[in-house]
Amino acid sequence: MYAVGRLGSYISRGVYTVSGPFHPFGGAVDIIVVEQPDGSFRSSPWYVRFGKFQGVLKTREKVVRISVNGVDAGFHMYLDHKGEAYFLKEKSVKKMVRSVTPTSEQLASLNLKEGSNSVTFTFSTAMLGDQQQVDARIYLWKWNTRIIISDVDGTITKSDVLGQFMPLVGMDWAQTGVAHLFSAIKENGYQLLFLSARAISQAYHTRRFLSQTFLNYKYKFLDLQDGKGLPDGPVVISPDGLFPSLYREVIRRAPHEFKIACLEEIKALFPPDYNPFYAGFGNRNTDEISYLKVGIPKGKIFTINPKGEVVVNKHINTKSYSSLHALVHGMFPPTAKSEPVSLCLNRIQ
Known part of the structure; x- marks a missing residue:
């Protein structure tokens, strides 16, 4: 009886411990940014996903806002019909292409501190009634990191x-x-x-x-x-x-x-x-x-x-x-x- 009660205690504590944002199909992968010898920046892909229910969103609702260390990033991402976020980059005068990484200039504008930085991705939709959010971290490392x-x-x-x-x-x-x-x-x-x-x-x-x-x-x-x-x-x-x-x-x-x-x-x-x-x-x-x-x-x-x-x-x-x-x-x-x-x-x- 004691063992059963103890197991029940573990389960109740475990349920409380893992409570948090519920994203059955969404989330964000941690990001690595490397400062190059010349001072420019390169980034691993920004994989951000909100789920597969975004097909009915209006155009203005498909903008994903980015906040780093509590400060607005000054640039944003977009959502496709699968709920996957992406950047738009200018390939030519009249053509934009999708990308999963920001530019070196955009990365520099974030004023990242060396090591871990918090990043939050949010978008709002009337359909879901509130703001949707996923979080990750951005790690700034030097080019000679081991x-x-x-x-x-x-x-x-x-x-x-x-x-x-x-x-x-x-x-x-x-x-x-x-x-x-x-x-x-x-x-x-x-x-x-x-x-x-x-x-x-x-x-x-x-x-x-x-x-x-x-x-x-x-x-x-x-x-x-x-x-x-x-x-x-x-x-x-x-x-x-x-x-x-x-x-x-x-x-x-x-x-x-x-x-x-x-x-x-x-x-x-x-x-x-x-x-x-x-x-x-x-x-x-x-x-x-x-x-x-x-x-x-x-x-x-x-x-x-x-x-x-x-x-x-x-x-x-x-x-x-x-x-x-x-x-x-x-x-x-x-x-x-x-x-x-x-x-x-x-x-x-």
């Missing part, structure tokens, strides 16, 4: 499926030591990028899962022995809808198709003679395929097996994230940009 990629399900969590479900009922399903290790890597000057083949409609809850799940309860997504949470970093997920993403992940078992394309887009933001990707963490052979494709050497690809052991180049070199932490300065030597971590994901709004 990036550590981490898969989410089965890598940060203990398993793919239960890793998505158990936090919803208030239970800790994180790999032991992952926050401690990733915090140490961040302190050595690297940036963390969280990559998942989840659908764009799961963007809000994926960010919330990584940042705030369990933080108000006994079971916290922290290394309790030192109080460290996961370090801050963009959460980059599939811009596709829920069903195409599930079909690719579950039926075709080809999440690497999305991951490779996504990582190549991010790599293209940096100078052509510079590879920003230093290492990658995953739990499947498809993660290794993705990381090798973008130039990460085998010795810097860490695969987490079902036992929670860390495998490098098919050899179990260390028992866990916790024991890997002891080798962090050798495997992830401090960079010139090393600085204390002041933001953990549990502080992200």
